[in-house]
Amino acid sequence: MKAVRFHEFGGPEVLCYEDVEQPTPGAGQVRIRVAATSFNGVDGNIRAGYMQGPIPVQLPHTPGIDVAGTVDAVGDGVDDVAVGDRVIGFLPMTAPGAAAEYVIAPAEILTGAPKNIPLADSAAFPLVGLTAWQALFDHGKLTAGQRVLINGAGGAVGGYAVQLAKEVGAHVVATASARSADRVKAAGADEVIDHTTADVTAAVAEPVDLVVNFAPVAPEQLAALVTLIRDGGTLVNTTVWMPAPSDGERGVRGIDLFVRSDADQLADLAARVGTGELRVEVAQRVPLAQLAAVHAQAAAGQLPSGKTIVIL
Numbered sequence: 001m002k003a004v005r006f007h008e009f010g011g012p013e014v015l016c017y018e019d020v021e022q023p024t025p026g027a028g029q030v031r032i033r034v035a036a037t038s039f040n041g042v043d044g045n046i047r048a049g050y051m052q053g054p055i056p057v058q059l060p061h062t063p064g065i066d067v068a069g070t071v072d073a074v075g076d077g078v079d080d081v082a083v084g085d086r087v088i089g090f091l092p093m094t095a096p097g098a099a100a101e102y103v104i105a106p107a108e109i110l111t112g113a114p115k116n117i118p119l120a121d122s123a124a125f126p127l128v129g130l131t132a133w134q135a136l137f138d139h140g141k142l143t144a145g146q147r148v149l150i151n152g153a154g155g156a157v158g159g160y161a162v163q164l165a166k167e168v169g170a171h172v173v174a175t176a177s178a179r180s181a182d183r184v185k186a187a188g189a190d191e192v193i194d195h196t197t198a199d200v201t202a203a204v205a206e207p208v209d210l211v212v213n214f215a216p217v218a219p220e221q222l223a224a225l226v227t228l229i230r231d232g233g234t235l236v237n238t239t240v241w242m243p244a245p246s247d248g249e250r251g252v253r254g255i256d257l258f259v260r261s262d263a264d265q266l267a268d269l270a271a272r273v274g275t276g277e278l279r280v281e282v283a284q285r286v287p288l289a290q291l292a293a294v295h296a297q298a299a300a301g302q303l304p305s306g307k308t309i310v311i312l
Contacts (some may be wrong), residue, residue: 009049064097144169152215154180230231
């Protein structure tokens with residue numbers, strides 16, 4: 001089968017499109033015929049060797065954390081998933097990924113793909129959707145009537161966070177550049193601040209209950225966001241290389257989020273996609289053989305706003 005792998009850490013040029021042996025599922029596992037995976041920022045960091053501490057991978061390594069595809073074979077002890085099922089999942093980060101014609105996945109991480117969008121497009125939301133969900137609800141405890149500042153709403157995670165926050169009845173203040181402002185407004189943001197032209201701390205008129213940070217801001221910028229949070233509120237930060245600041249005197253907690261795979265949460269997200277409550281937006285669809293070009297785009301800061309999926 002065809003796959004993209006890297007045999008050493010480095011720039012996008014280390015990615016090789018090559019023939020590899022088709023894997024066989026073990027106990028509790030399934031083999032998926034991949035329809036698509038996606039590009040996530042962490043893929044570039046893993047490839048570059050920056051994540052060997054938290055995400056140690058064995059070389060050669062196949063990237064691709066998100067998967068959408070059809071179950072092709074099942075291992076012993078698998079009862080809840082059958083051959084022919086259309087599934088999605090957030091794969092273990094240290095295991096071989098879905099930038100391949102076939103991938104092995106633990107059956108327990110999978111859920112059914114939404115039926116109202118193309119199967120390949122379903123690869124656009126597992127990791128980013130779970131990140132948004134866990135930031136807002138698992139850690140941020142967001143509820144109806146609260147005010148939330150979503151910093152970095154123009155990215156793929158931020159877009160889902162805006163939709164989910166509005167769905168529970170929160171007031172959403174979002175930061176986004178001019179190129180993504182219209183998309184963020186369409187997702188439901190009540191206020192949109194252009195962080196490239198305005199001082200965010202000055203532009204937020206009232207204190208917020210929760211700040212979720214999805215942007216690679218400088219430490220001092222992240223610390224400034226704490227001043228916008230009411231006493232007893234929370235800041236959830238997804239840029240894990242930069243610890244979340246807090247303010248103990250005011251009871252403001254800083255929480256670092258490292259997203260985890262959760263099949264129940266993913267099933268909930270897929271159901272919301274299925275009913276149209278949650279919109280999946282794909283910025284570009286790229287063939288597997290061109291994955292290195294996607295990594296190069298990302299390294300140069302030239303990826304289109306939204307989500308890139310890699311199709312097979």
